[in-house]
Amino acid sequence: MGHINFSYQNFQVTDTPGLLCISDEERNNLEKLTLAVLTHLPTAALYVHDLTRECGTSVSDQFVIYKKIKERKEGPDGAIRVLVKSSVGVDELKTRVHEMLASKVKTILSQNSSDQEQLEETRKWL
Numbered sequence: 001m002g003h004i005n006f007s008y009q010n011f012q013v014t015d016t017p018g019l020l021c022i023s024d025e026e027r028n029n030l031e032k033l034t035l036a037v038l039t040h041l042p043t044a045a046l047y048v049h050d051l052t053r054e055c056g057t058s059v060s061d062q063f064v065i066y067k068k069i070k071e072r073k074e075g076p077d078g079a080i081r082v083l084v085k086s087s088v089g090v091d092e093l094k095t096r097v098h099e100m101l102a103s104k105v106k107t108i109l110s111q112n113s114s115d116q117e118q119l120e121e122t123r124k125w126l
Contacts, residue, residue: 002014035069
């Protein structure tokens with residue numbers, strides 16, 4: 001759990017536990033909770049593939065997990081190639097994440113616009 005500040009806006013971020021490539025019936029409670037959060041809360045999800053083969057999950061299983069999450073969560077299509085060691089794609093990734101989060105915030109604020117007190121409280125966190 002942490003916070004990031006981008007373009008003078010604060011966002012809360014959390015890292016979910018690793019999800020295994022198993023059926024929903026086989027998932028433990030923490031995995032089920034993770035999927036429920038990704039599915040039902042007004043969040044943006046960033047899926048990171050570890051292609052080093054050192055994470056304990058094969059690249060093909062990671063892609064299967066990604067597709068399952070993508071089915072549950074609407075969002076923009078497409079992928080960004082990011083190489084952390086050389087900073088390739090990092091700026092584009094930051095921009096795309098900011099755009100997704102800003103869009104979600106705008107949607108949440110517009111849905112709650114009838115409740116002015118809640119709207120003002122929400123704006124304090126931005």
